[in-house]
Each structure stands twice: as structure tokens, then as C-alpha cells.
Amino acid sequence: MELIFKIAWRNILRHKGKSIVIGIILFLGALIMTVGNGVLSGMDNGLRENIVDRFTGQIVIVSTNQKFDSVIFPIFGKNLTVMSGYTNIRSVLEKQKDIQKFLPVCRGNAMILNENGDPGFTFLLGVNFDDYQNMFISNVEIVEGKLITNGERGLLVARKSRDNIYDQQGFWVYPEGFPVVESNFTPSARSNLSSMTYQSNMVFLGFSDNNSSSDIRCQVKGIVQYHNLNSLWGTFSIVDIESFRELFNYSSAKDAEVKLSTQQTKLINATSEDDILAQMTSDTTADVSSSTLSLNTIRTETVKVEKLDLDKGSYNMVFVKLKHRGPVYENLALKEINRALSNANVDGRAITWKQAAGQIADLATIIRGALFGFVLFIFFVAVIIIMNTLSMAAMERVTEIGMMRAVGAKKDFISNMFALETTLLSVVFGGAGIVVGALVVWVLSLFHITTTNEILQLLFGGEYFRPVLYLRDILGGIVQLVIVTLIAMIYPTRLARRITPLEAIARD
Numbered sequence: 001m002e003l004i005f006k007i008a009w010r011n012i013l014r015h016k017g018k019s020i021v022i023g024i025i026l027f028l029g030a031l032i033m034t035v036g037n038g039v040l041s042g043m044d045n046g047l048r049e050n051i052v053d054r055f056t057g058q059i060v061i062v063s064t065n066q067k068f069d070s071v072i073f074p075i076f077g078k079n080l081t082v083m084s085g086y087t088n089i090r091s092v093l094e095k096q097k098d099i100q101k102f103l104p105v106c107r108g109n110a111m112i113l114n115e116n117g118d119p120g121f122t123f124l125l126g127v128n129f130d131d132y133q134n135m136f137i138s139n140v141e142i143v144e145g146k147l148i149t150n151g152e153r154g155l156l157v158a159r160k161s162r163d164n165i166y167d168q169q170g171f172w173v174y175p176e177g178f179p180v181v182e183s184n185f186t187p188s189a190r191s192n193l194s195s196m197t198y199q200s201n202m203v204f205l206g207f208s209d210n211n212s213s214s215d216i217r218c219q220v221k222g223i224v225q226y227h228n229l230n231s232l233w234g235t236f237s238i239v240d241i242e243s244f245r246e247l248f249n250y251s252s253a254k255d256a257e258v259k260l261s262t263q264q265t266k267l268i269n270a271t272s273e274d275d276i277l278a279q280m281t282s283d284t285t286a287d288v289s290s291s292t293l294s295l296n297t298i299r300t301e302t303v304k305v306e307k308l309d310l311d312k313g314s315y316n317m318v319f320v321k322l323k324h325r326g327p328v329y330e331n332l333a334l335k336e337i338n339r340a341l342s343n344a345n346v347d348g349r350a351i352t353w354k355q356a357a358g359q360i361a362d363l364a365t366i367i368r369g370a371l372f373g374f375v376l377f378i379f380f381v382a383v384i385i386i387m388n389t390l391s392m393a394a395m396e397r398v399t400e401i402g403m404m405r406a407v408g409a410k411k412d413f414i415s416n417m418f419a420l421e422t423t424l425l426s427v428v429f430g431g432a433g434i435v436v437g438a439l440v441v442w443v444l445s446l447f448h449i450t451t452t453n454e455i456l457q458l459l460f461g462g463e464y465f466r467p468v469l470y471l472r473d474i475l476g477g478i479v480q481l482v483i484v485t486l487i488a489m490i491y492p493t494r495l496a497r498r499i500t501p502l503e504a505i506a507r508d
Contacts, residue, residue: 005420018393022386022422023429029382029484030430034437034469034477036375042445042467043367046460048325050228051360052353054139057102058330059337060356061089061318061348069351070358071107071317079108079207080316082250087311088346089318096340098333100323103127103135104315106244107236110204112165113215116197120168122161123236124204126244128310129156135319138227140238144184145175145222150310153240154221155202159184160234162223176200176219184223206247216247232360241310250314317356318348379480383488390422390492398499406501418493426485434477441467 013019052058055072062071063081071080083089086104093102106126111119130150133140140147140156148154157165162173163186172189174180180198182190189196205215218239226233245252322333330352337350354361394401401414449465460466 018389019425022389023425025382025385025389026426026429026481026484027433027436029378030433030477030481031437031440032378033375033480034434034474035440035467036371036378037473037476038437038441038444038467038469040371041470041473042465043371043460045468046228046464046466051357053321054136054227054229055233055319056353056356057135057319057321058325058353059320059322059334059350060353061093061102061320061337061341061350062356063316064347064349066349069355071351072357073360074358079248082314082316083318084314084347086313086315086318088344089341089348090311092340092344092346092348093318093320093337096333096337098322098324098329098336100321101135102318102320103131104311104318105132106241106248106250106314106316108244108248108316109207110247111207112169113203113205114169114171116171117169119205120165122165122204124244124247125236125238126241127238128241129238132238135321140224141227143223143225144181145178145220147224148221148238148240151240152221153219153243155218155240155243156222156224156238157202157220158230158234158237159223159225160231161237164235171197171199173202173220173223174198174200175222204247206249214247214249216243218243241313245313253310253313320350379484382484386422386484386488387491390418390489391495394418394492394496394499397496401496401499402501405499411497414496414499415493418496419489422485422489426481430481430485434474434481437477438469438474441469 060071061083062069063083066081068074068078074080090102090104093099106124108124108126110122110124112122113119128150129140129148129152133147143159148156157173166172166186166189172180172185177200182193185193199220201217201219203215203217224238239247242252242254244250320337322330334350334352341348341350354365404414445466445468447465449460451460451465
């Protein structure tokens with residue numbers, strides 16, 4: 001072994017030009033692969049932090065009757081199917097050992113009614129706001145006004161949505177009871193101060209597949225922005241859950257507290273006109289039809305409680321966070337949650353956050369695939385160039401190798417010599433490429449490069465470019481380097497093994 005090492009080292013020094021060419025290729029390949037791994041890991045971290053940790057969780061529960069999975073940004077803005085019996089779903093989720101937290105929400109599309117112009121459109125997220133902030137690590141940040149709390153009625157308008165409302169409808173939204181902050185005006189708003197119209201409340205008309213939605217007026221309590229990926233999530237304004245339910249005619253927590261008499265229950269549950277007539281003409285319901293069924297009477301029969309159980313109303317999604325991370329773990333948890341929901345016979349099924357995010361997750365996957373493809377391309381180019389260079393070196397050393405074969409060197413000796421030469425170059429130059437690549441990743445993370453471009457934000461995994469290298473990335477880079485080295489030396493080694501003493505004599 002010592003003899004092979006001495007010969008290999010001598011050959012490297014003797015053919016410095018080709019050795020340096022091979023070394024530079026190995027260095028650049030290892031450098032690019034290391035930086036690429038850092039970018040991919042940073043992107044994964046960013047997407048997980050800004051989508052999973054701050055908006056969806058790893059798993060999303062929807063109704064079993066929900067026809068499409070892209071529930072966050074649905075195609076053509078379709079509304080979601082309402083889940084029936086959320087309290088039953090809650091009971092199932094509370095028993096799951098893999099779940100850390102979960103949050104029921106409502107998502108819907110609403111029309112913004114405007115007395116002085118064309119209507120506009122927006123996404124609304126109906127939540128119990130304190131629970132939302134606790135679930136998603138204070139994801140919502142106040143810009144103007146104040147935040148709402150659980151049980152408080154009001155609207156939090158996303159800053160990006162406010163800008164869009166002004167551009168489309170011509171009025172400026174500000175929080176009720178707070179002054180207008182002109183420093184937050186868009187450039188177009190600043191240019192039209194003399195004709196500016198201001199509103200501290202908004203009227204919405206909910207979109208519903210069965211045309212059962214209503215219109216409501218919401219008081220604007222605050223202008224907010226999201227912690228990261230604000231340009232993406234900024235299309236969602238947040239409204240208290242009961243206002244959302246009234247807007248879309250969902251069953252509210254207040255509805256759940258209404259107590260009906262036996263006669264009223266029979267009347268509501270009547271399945272035909274004959275049944276209704278029979279109930280209304282009976283002695284026991286005659287009084288009900290004349291007085292008890294009036295709207296005012298029904299309202300007075302609403303049970304007055306200090307605090308409504310908001311979970312008794314309707315939802316159309318549940319965001320779920322798991323205790324652990326990783327695709328394998330998440331897939332196992334998904335199967336277990338679906339099994340539990342199915343066994344309990346409740347109206348819910350679990351999907352992954354990527355399915356729920358739809359085209360956003362797809363776009364992120366495409367960007368990641370493009371980066372990975374670029375790294376593989378560098379990998380392929382490095383293999384071809386190194387293979388060609390080593391092959392040329394082998395053909396130029398026919399005489400030398402033939403003489404070695406003539407004095408008794410076996411084919412395995414020649415193979416080991418070539419393998420050791422390539423390994424030494426790979427260790428020195430490739431190792432240097434990995435070290436320099438790690439330094440480049442570290443330096444890039446210190447620059448805090450930022451962007452407002454939505455596509456680049458998906459590439460960055462957030463508003464900041466934060467590549468990161470883990471031990472697995474460095475080990476992955478080493479494995480990639482080893483594979484490049486092994487593949488690159490196969491053909492040149494076969495050429496060298498075929499050289500015979502006769503070829504050496506013929507060359508002389």
C-alpha cells in the first residue's frame with residue numbers, strides 16, 4: 001500500500017497540469033453542491049416556518065364531503081364544505097398522542113360592497129383570535145389600531161388587502177377610534193389626498209354555493225400584517241368567528257344556545273307539507289303558531305350565558321400541529337388521524353399541508369426541484385470532465401503503465417494506483433470545496449438578504465434569504481463527492497487495466 005501511495009503521489013506531481021484541472025473541477029463541484037444543499041435546507045426551513053409553523057400546521061382537517069384538497073387558495077375561489085359536529089372532531093383529536101395543538105377556523109370569499117363604486121373581493125379568515133395567535137406564534141402583527149380578542153366582534157384588515165381595496169374601490173380603510181396614519185399611505189393614495197374617502201367599517205356579502213349568505217357590516221379594529229410571507233398571506237383579512245358565521249349563514253354558537261319546545265322541534269323537523277299542516281292545526285301547536293314562533297319570541301328564548309361555547313358553531317377547517325417533524329413521521333400521523341376520524345364516524349378527513357396549500361406548495365416544489373436539478377447537472381458535468389481528463393492521462397501514460405505491467409505489476413495494482421490518485425485529488429480539492437461552500441453559506445446567512453418578490457420569497461422560504469447547513473447536508477455533500485469520484489474513475493481505470501507490456505514496446 002505504501003508503494004502505491006508513493007507512485008500515486010509522484011504521478012500527481014508529475015502531471016500537475018491535469019491534476020490541477022481535475023482538482024479545480026472537484027473543488028467547484030463540491031462548492032456548488034454544498035451551497036446548493038444549504039439553499040435547499042434554508043428553503044425547507046423557511047417554508048416550514050412561514051407556512052407550517054405560522055399558517056397551516058402539518059395537517060389540515062376538512063369535511064369528508066370536501067371535493068378538493070386545495071383549501072387555502074382554492075381554484076376559482078370556491079368555498080369550502082362546512083364540517084358538521086366539530087365538537088365530535090375535537091374529541092377525536094384530543095385523544096391523538098401525536099398532536100401538539102389544533103385550531104378550528106373558517107375560510108371564505110366575500111364581496112366588499114361599496115356605495116360609491118364597484119364592489120371588490122377578499123379572502124376572509126374567521127377565527128377565535130387569541131387561540132389563533134397562540135397556535136401560530138403571534139403570526140399577526142399590528143400596524144394600526146388594536147388586535148381583537150376571543151368573543152370580541154371586529155375585523156382585522158391585512159395591510160396588503162387595504163392597499164388593494166384602495167386601488168380597486170377608492171376608499172382608505174382605518175381602524176375605528178384611531179387616527180388616520182398618512183405615513184402608511186401608498187404612493188397613489190398620497191397623490192389623491194384632496195379627494196380621499198375614509199372608512200372605519202366595511203360591508204361584506206359572503207359567497208355561498210347555495211346562495212344562502214348574508215351581508216354584514218364589520219367595524220375595523222386594526223390594520224395588520226403577517227410576520228413573514230406577508231405578500232402571500234396578506235390577501236387574508238381576519239374577522240371574529242361569529243361574524244364570519246353570520247356572513248355565510250353558518251350555524252353560530254348563539255344558535256346552539258336556542259332552546260326550542262317539543263312542538264317547535266316537531267315543526268322544524270317536519271318533512272312534508274302535510275306534517276307541517278298537521279302540526280300547525282293541532283291544539284298543542286295552535287298557540288305556538290300564533291305567538292311562540294314569532295321572531296321576537298324565538299330571540300327571547302335564546303339562553304343568555306356569560307360566555308358562549310364558540311366550538312358549538314360551524315367550522316370548515318382545522319389546522320393541526322404535530323409534536324415532531326419530518327415527512328415520514330407526518331405521513332404516519334396522517335394515517336393514524338384519518339383512521340381515528342373514520343372509526344369515530346365523524347365528518348372529517350386529514351390532508352397534508354402541501355395538499356391544502358395547493359398551487360403555492362406546488363410552486364415551491366417546482367422551485368426546489370429546479371435547484372436540485374441544477375445541482376445534479378453540476379454533478380453530471382463534473383463526472384464527464386473528470387472522466388475525460390483521467391482517460392487522457394491514462395492514454396498518455398501507456399508506456400509507463402506497460403513497463404509496470406512488464407516488471408510484474410498486476411491489473412489490481414494499476415486499478416488501485418488510479419483509484420488512489422483520484423481519491424487524493426478528491427479529498428484535497430473536494431474537501432476544500434465543501435469547507436469553502438460551508439463558509440459561503442454562513443456568510444450569505446449573515447447578509448440578511450431580503451426581497452418583496454413573491455416568487456423569490458418562496459425560493460428563500462420567507463422574506464429573508466437564510467441558507468443553512470446541517471450535519472446531514474455536509475454528510476450528503478461528502479456522499480455526492482464520493483459518488484462523483486467513483487463514477488468518474490470507472491472508465492479511465494478500465495482503460496489503464498487494458499494496457500499491456502506489448503503496447504508499451506510498440507509506443508517506443
